[in-house]
Amino acid sequence: MTPFGSGLRALSIATVAAVAIAFSLVFFYAPLDADQGFIQKIFYLHVPLAITALVGFVIGGVFAILHLRSGDRRWDAYSYVSIHMSVIFGVAVLITGAIWAKASWGHWWVWDEPTLVSFLIVFLMYATYYPFRYAIEDRDRQARYASVFAIVAGAFVPLNFMAVRLAQSLVHPRVFATTNGGLPGSMMLTFLACLAAVALLWVTLVKLELTAKSASGQLKRLRRALDAPASGGGPRIAPEVS
Amino acid sequence: MDLLPIASPALPLDEAGKYVAGAYLVFLVLLLVYVSIMAAKLQRMERELRELAGFAENRANGEAVASTEREEVSA
Numbered sequence: 001m002t003p004f005g006s007g008l009r010a011l012s013i014a015t016v017a018a019v020a021i022a023f024s025l026v027f028f029y030a031p032l033d034a035d036q037g038f039i040q041k042i043f044y045l046h047v048p049l050a051i052t053a054l055v056g057f058v059i060g061g062v063f064a065i066l067h068l069r070s071g072d073r074r075w076d077a078y079s080y081v082s083i084h085m086s087v088i089f090g091v092a093v094l095i096t097g098a099i100w101a102k103a104s105w106g107h108w109w110v111w112d113e114p115t116l117v118s119f120l121i122v123f124l125m126y127a128t129y130y131p132f133r134y135a136i137e138d139r140d141r142q143a144r145y146a147s148v149f150a151i152v153a154g155a156f157v158p159l160n161f162m163a164v165r166l167a168q169s170l171v172h173p174r175v176f177a178t179t180n181g182g183l184p185g186s187m188m189l190t191f192l193a194c195l196a197a198v199a200l201l202w203v204t205l206v207k208l209e210l211t212a213k214s215a216s217g218q219l220k221r222l223r224r225a226l227d228a229p230a231s232g233g234g235p236r237i238a239p240e241v242s
Numbered sequence: 243m244d245l246l247p248i249a250s251p252a253l254p255l256d257e258a259g260k261y262v263a264g265a266y267l268v269f270l271v272l273l274l275v276y277v278s279i280m281a282a283k284l285q286r287m288e289r290e291l292r293e294l295a296g297f298a299e300n301r302a303n304g305e306a307v308a309s310t311e312r313e314e315v316s317a
Contacts (some may be wrong), residue, residue, distance in 0.1 A: 095272075209280075223290075
């Protein structure tokens with residue numbers, strides 16, 4: 001079985017390079033937006049983070065399907081870590097979005113804006129994943145129920161996205177419009193570079209988290225094999241990978 | 243012509259600059275917090291591994307002493 005940590009070093013270096021290139025493009029290549037000016041630079045961070053977080057939630061659901069089909073606990077770990085990382089990215093989306101809203105609209109939050117509220121709903125839904133998961137003590141049941149949650153919630157994400165696109169929003173921009181008003185070439189290139197960098201960061205962090213979980217699981221196995229007394233740290237609630 | 247565009251970028255660091263810097267700093271801080279948590283986890287694992295290595299060595303030494311004693315008794 002391939003260890004989780006294989007290729008992590010190369011991936012980390014590629015991520016650092018990609019983030020450096022993407023942010024350089026943001027500040028030294030992409031032109032200033034005619035409407036928003038310098039504030040629009042937040043777009044290159046906020047939107048890739050949002051897309052990556054939402055896709056990460058869906059990926060968590062796909063891994064959950066694989067777990068339920070095969071019964072392999074590795075898929076459950078993949079699903080858990082994907083959702084975990086997407087929730088962290090979700091925090092960044094909400095904070096950067098609030099900063100952008102304050103700079104652009106004069107308010108930290110606008111409650112009648114479907115894009116903002118729908119993302120908050122998705123985020124809060126996934127925030128309940130942790131107490132839901134950890135409320136179940138039996139490990140097999142915990143993994144099964146968490147997978148069902150991840151599939152249902154994962155299916156909700158694209159439905160939610162489509163519903164928001166259909167809504168007639170007044171203030172939130174639609175920059176990937178099919179009709180007039182789309183991004184110009186240099187901005188699109190910068191945006192794609194940022195999206196690739198953020199997606200690469202997500203993959204790297206997921207791999208890092210899985211590697212840490214795997215190492216922790218191996219340590220537990222070693223402790224059991226040696227019949228050594230357990231050290232402090234309390235019971236583990238996240239899925240173990242061995 | 244500006245020969246040092248990186249050293250002197252035309253960034254309007256006024257009102258808008260604060261918000262942009264804030265957004266990118268939030269991202270950086272979150273990343274640093276995450277990396278710090280992972281570093282703490284790694285330290286804990288290293289400590290546990292050291293404990294286990296010590297435990298295994300002590301047990302191996304104990305078994306070696308016991309087998310020597312058994313050999314002496316049987317001799």
